[in-house]
Amino acid sequence: MYNDLLAFLATERCFIEAEAQPDKMIRFLNEYNSAYGESLTLQSNGLIVLQPDADKWAVELRLYVNNCPNTIKTQYGFCGNRAYRPEYSFRMNNNTVIKQLFKCGYRIGQNG
Numbered sequence: 001m002y003n004d005l006l007a008f009l010a011t012e013r014c015f016i017e018a019e020a021q022p023d024k025m026i027r028f029l030n031e032y033n034s035a036y037g038e039s040l041t042l043q044s045n046g047l048i049v050l051q052p053d054a055d056k057w058a059v060e061l062r063l064y065v066n067n068c069p070n071t072i073k074t075q076y077g078f079c080g081n082r083a084y085r086p087e088y089s090f091r092m093n094n095n096t097v098i099k100q101l102f103k104c105g106y107r108i109g110q111n112g
Contacts, residue, residue: 002100008072009101012065013112015088016098019048020059028059036102046109061098064088 020028025047029040042049050056068078068090081091092098098106 005076015064015110016108017046017062018059018108021050021052021054024059025049040108060093061095063092063098065090
């Protein structure tokens with residue numbers, strides 16, 4: 001599953017980040033660190049910890065890339081990115097896909 005995306009990412013530097021309120025981020029980090037043998041903290045690169053009263057109800061995972069073929073862009077919902085992580089041209093918000101990338105060895109932060 002996601003073989004086309006994995007083939008594309010094998011040739012592309014990418015960045016994965018997570019954004020959430022503190023309580024949800026702590027819960028996510030506990031699960032993530034346990035599942036993947038990592039030791040991320042709330043201060044780790046790639047984590048955006050919002051204010052406790054922020055209008056966000058769950059962890060949001062994002063994948064950033066610089067080059068994105070139209071087929072990948074369309075299939076996975078990448079959109080242009082100028083506001084967040086400006087060093088990357090495209091961004092995708094899709095927790096389901098990014099969780100599968102974790103299972104394939106991708107991690108929060110810089111990959112590739």
